Amino acid sequence: MNKIPVGVLGASGYAGRELCALIGQHPRFSLSFATANEQRGQSMRVARQQITYAANDDVSFDRVGVVFSALPHGASLPWVERAQAAGSRVVDLSSDLRPGNGQEAIGAVYGMPELGTSTRSAIRSATVVANPGCYPTSILLALAPLVRARLVIAGGAIVVNASSGVSGAGNSPKRELLFAEVADDYRAYAVGNVHRHLKEMTATLTALGGDADLIFTPHLLPVPRGILSTITVPLIAPLEDPVAFFREAYANEPFIEVVDEQPMLRDVLRRNVVRLTAAMIAGTRIPTLLVTSALDNLVKGAAGQALQNANLMFALDECAGLPP
Numbered sequence: 001m002n003k004i005p006v007g008v009l010g011a012s013g014y015a016g017r018e019l020c021a022l023i024g025q026h027p028r029f030s031l032s033f034a035t036a037n038e039q040r041g042q043s044m045r046v047a048r049q050q051i052t053y054a055a056n057d058d059v060s061f062d063r064v065g066v067v068f069s070a071l072p073h074g075a076s077l078p079w080v081e082r083a084q085a086a087g088s089r090v091v092d093l094s095s096d097l098r099p100g101n102g103q104e105a106i107g108a109v110y111g112m113p114e115l116g117t118s119t120r121s122a123i124r125s126a127t128v129v130a131n132p133g134c135y136p137t138s139i140l141l142a143l144a145p146l147v148r149a150r151l152v153i154a155g156g157a158i159v160v161n162a163s164s165g166v167s168g169a170g171n172s173p174k175r176e177l178l179f180a181e182v183a184d185d186y187r188a189y190a191v192g193n194v195h196r197h198l199k200e201m202t203a204t205l206t207a208l209g210g211d212a213d214l215i216f217t218p219h220l221l222p223v224p225r226g227i228l229s230t231i232t233v234p235l236i237a238p239l240e241d242p243v244a245f246f247r248e249a250y251a252n253e254p255f256i257e258v259v260d261e262q263p264m265l266r267d268v269l270r271r272n273v274v275r276l277t278a279a280m281i282a283g284t285r286i287p288t289l290l291v292t293s294a295l296d297n298l299v300k301g302a303a304g305q306a307l308q309n310a311n312l313m314f315a316l317d318e319c320a321g322l323p324p
């Protein structure tokens with residue numbers, strides 16, 4: 001069976017490298033080109049393949065079925081447009097085309113299949129998919145069923161504390177991310193609702209009918225990869241069995257694991273899953289739910305979800321080539 005040629009822009013970065021490794025094991029996609037900027041011309045072994053990075057300017061977009069852009073936000077959009085103009089379909093891993101980022105006119109479909117049937121069918125026919133952010137994937141999938149069921153108090157405050165491994169910041173050198181700066185440490189950053197992902201989350205929750213504030217405080221965890229989010233949600237009434245509620249909401253989702261115990265990073269690393277649980281909080285006057293969710297920022301939070309979307313775009317098995 002002929003494989004579909006695909007290209008990866010920004011393939012020397014963390015998300016791009018993860019994508020190349022997954023594509024190397026995909027039954028229906030084959031890597032046609034992989035680009036880099038400062039590392040262009042260099043060769044690297046990724047999984048079982050030897051990859052030589054080309055410059056973005058030197059690749060032919062019209063020879064591939066889909067281009068994955070793992071370029072930094074801001075740098076991605078012009079290349080998405082070039083790939084699209086050459087007739088290729090695109091999955092953009094940057095935030096450039098996500099909801100709330102001002103580029104709605106391009107008509108990119110937000111690539112979070114688990115938001116429901118209409119999202120999934122929109123992804124299937126999309127020419128450009130905006131792949132969700134890593135924090136938003138872990139947080140929105142924990143909130144969407146509650147918002148949809150109108151269970152969240154209008155005007156209430158949803159408080160999210162989320163911790164990410166260091167690969168979430170990419171692999172360009174930054175002093176504050178040196179090993180000696182992050183090891184044995186744990187800190188909050190982007191405090192005061194200023195993180196770039198907030199717009200994507202509030203726009204998506206509003207589109208789902210949400211009307212609560214989101215207070216989002218990210219933290220830097222001194223591990224290479226993984227995100228754990230604890231999400232406190234004020235409800236109109238207590239949920240009798242919160243785990244059963246989420247199990248029903250995600251009954252047919254292959255990449256969402258609703259569990260009784262607290263999810264841990266070690267449960268999700270190198271897997272394309274969001275693992276979550278929920279429990280009512282004791283001793284509060286307002287009924288309050290705590291949802292905990294965990295994912296691998298480079299897989300379900302980036303490259304894995306991008307491949308999941310591409311599988312849908314090419315009418316392949318949604319799970320093809322993805323680590324379960």
Ligand SMILES: NC(=O)c1ccc[n+]([C@@H]2O[C@H](COP(=O)([O-])OP(=O)(O)OC[C@H]3O[C@@H](n4cnc5c(N)ncnc54)[C@H](OP(=O)(O)O)[C@@H]3O)[C@@H](O)[C@H]2O)c1
Nearest residue numbers: 010012013014015036037038039072073094168170171302
């Ligand atoms: N890291 C995550 O957990 C994660 C999760 C979800 C989404 N994302 C998104 O995925 C994208 C990539 O993230 P990352 O963490 O993989 O970043 P990264 O490690 O910094 O990699 C960036 C890639 O883009 C290339 N590049 C940088 N500036 C460029 C430019 N001006 N023109 C062309 N190529 C350029 C880099 O090439 P050189 O290295 O050769 O310079 C590298 O291949 C970002 O938009 C990010 O927001 C990342």
